[in-house]
Amino acid sequence: MAQLWGGRFTKETDELVDRFNASITFDKRLYKEDINGSIAHVKMLGKQGILTTEETEDMIAALEAILNEIEEGQLVITEDFEDIHSFVEAKLIERLGDTGKKLHTGRSRNDQVALDMRLYTRDHIIRTDSLLKELLETILGIMEAHTETIMPGFTHLQKAQPITLAHHMGAYFEMFKRDRFRLSDLLRRMNYCPLGSGALAGTTYPLDRDYTAELLGFYGPTLNSMDGVSDRDYLIEYLSACATIMMHLSRFSEEIIIWNSNEYQFVEIDDAYSTGSSIMPQKKNPDIAELVRGKTGRVYGALLSLLTTMKGIPLAYNKDMQEDKELSFDAMDTAQGCVKLFCGMLSTMKFRTERMRRSASRGFTNATDAADYLVNHGVPFRDAHGIIGRLVLYCVEKGIAIDEVDMEQLKTFSSAFEEDFYHAISMETCVGKRLTKGAPGREAMEAVMLVYRNYLDEKGDIL
Numbered sequence: 001m002a003q004l005w006g007g008r009f010t011k012e013t014d015e016l017v018d019r020f021n022a023s024i025t026f027d028k029r030l031y032k033e034d035i036n037g038s039i040a041h042v043k044m045l046g047k048q049g050i051l052t053t054e055e056t057e058d059m060i061a062a063l064e065a066i067l068n069e070i071e072e073g074q075l076v077i078t079e080d081f082e083d084i085h086s087f088v089e090a091k092l093i094e095r096l097g098d099t100g101k102k103l104h105t106g107r108s109r110n111d112q113v114a115l116d117m118r119l120y121t122r123d124h125i126i127r128t129d130s131l132l133k134e135l136l137e138t139i140l141g142i143m144e145a146h147t148e149t150i151m152p153g154f155t156h157l158q159k160a161q162p163i164t165l166a167h168h169m170g171a172y173f174e175m176f177k178r179d180r181f182r183l184s185d186l187l188r189r190m191n192y193c194p195l196g197s198g199a200l201a202g203t204t205y206p207l208d209r210d211y212t213a214e215l216l217g218f219y220g221p222t223l224n225s226m227d228g229v230s231d232r233d234y235l236i237e238y239l240s241a242c243a244t245i246m247m248h249l250s251r252f253s254e255e256i257i258i259w260n261s262n263e264y265q266f267v268e269i270d271d272a273y274s275t276g277s278s279i280m281p282q283k284k285n286p287d288i289a290e291l292v293r294g295k296t297g298r299v300y301g302a303l304l305s306l307l308t309t310m311k312g313i314p315l316a317y318n319k320d321m322q323e324d325k326e327l328s329f330d331a332m333d334t335a336q337g338c339v340k341l342f343c344g345m346l347s348t349m350k351f352r353t354e355r356m357r358r359s360a361s362r363g364f365t366n367a368t369d370a371a372d373y374l375v376n377h378g379v380p381f382r383d384a385h386g387i388i389g390r391l392v393l394y395c396v397e398k399g400i401a402i403d404e405v406d407m408e409q410l411k412t413f414s415s416a417f418e419e420d421f422y423h424a425i426s427m428e429t430c431v432g433k434r435l436t437k438g439a440p441g442r443e444a445m446e447a448v449m450l451v452y453r454n455y456l457d458e459k460g461d462i463l
């Protein structure tokens with residue numbers, strides 16, 4: 001295997017060791033970040049007079065050509081190099097000879113890989129954020145169409161009080177909105193450039209770290225070279241944000257699976273997002289939602305793995321840190337893929353609004369409002385609770401809803417019942433009168449949806 005460090009060694013490394021040590025099979029996906037980092041480094045070396053103008057120009061041109069050729073598929077990243085850094089440097093030397101050998105002046109693979117991972121993670125934070133924005137658009141679209149769609153709200157998976165589909169979806173809007181905040185928050189914290197930290201103690205060359213940081217779109221350089229090479233907090237924070245996104249998607253999946261079940265039939269998942277059974281012809285399974293729920297575990301796993309890897313590492317760089325890549329890459333791909341799939345699944349899903357409404361009206365979801373009615377007619381709440389409890393028991397035995405009990409019968413439970421009771425406990429009244437901020441009543445809901453719309457259109461602050 002081609003290496004950068006043979007000088008001090010008297011014999012070849014064992015082949016097994018080579019393979020165990022190498023990272024090219026997975027860090028080759030950092031080629032773009034690696035080359036862009038090198039271009040910035042070369043520009044800085046040129047500006048500082050450490051490279052001549054000619055050397056600088058030749059190296060930039062060659063590095064750009066290598067990047068282009070990789071993107072176009074003309075240059076294949078072969079696995080006979082230890083890592084992507086060695087591969088790129090070797091290709092540069094192949095093309096420029098001695099000039100290429102100057103690329104690594106004032107740099108170590110330790111600050112190089114720290115930079116590559118940071119650039120790669122930053123890019124993926126931004127990608128995740130824009131996917132989440134799309135998901136929020138999809139959710140808000142459903143909300144706007146369903147401010148009047150009544151459904152049961154649940155606690156303990158038992159029907160509790162009537163809400164609307166807009167309100168239910170709004171809860172997920174809040175979750176994914178917070179996920180976006182988490183990303184922008186950690187982006188601000190991580191956007192500092194470790195390049196120039198050297199192996200651990202900076203370098204004796206007069207590097208201009210502010211300049212490289214600026215070229216690469218960072219706010220500035222990191223301020224401690226030992227931390228610069230060995231900090232992976234930003235990756236842990238990003239994986240933690242991904243784990244939270246997955247937790248939200250998993251809860252959402254669970255609801256969709258329940259709503260899609262034969263018993264509920266609140267939704268119908270589009271054929272494009274369902275799968276069949278090899279033996280049971282009648283089946284249309286919510287596999288996508290189940291897979292999203294299932295994949296949550298592996299994203300949690302990546303977070304736990306990196307936390308564990310980092311916990312025993314003394315300053316500064318140690319090879320353990322190479323383990324920051326494979327599972328992180330997998331977690332990033334998984335989280336982003338799941339958000340994307342969810343957008344598609346949600347936007348094609350049909351809501352069976354009649355079934356939702358019927359489920360709400362058959363489940364005594366208006367019992368609280370019935371008790372409140374009695375309170376408004378002079379009955380103390382605790383007594384009202386008891387009266388409605390007995391009324392519900394009566395209805396359960398008869399197999400009817402509260403509003404199907406006639407007035408004569410109602411009067412046997414309490415003389416406070418009047419004709420306006422039926423209107424007071426209709427689903428529409430129960431929902432419509434819930435107008436506290438954040439509640440499902442129409443005006444309250446519309447006020448919130450306006451805030452959401454402005455937030456997505458980047459026109460206003462979010463609550």
Ligand code: ARG
Nearest residue numbers: 023027083109110113321322
């Ligand atoms: N492949 C290594 C990593 O991913 C690159 C840094 C290697 N540095 C070293 N001193 N061996 O961490």
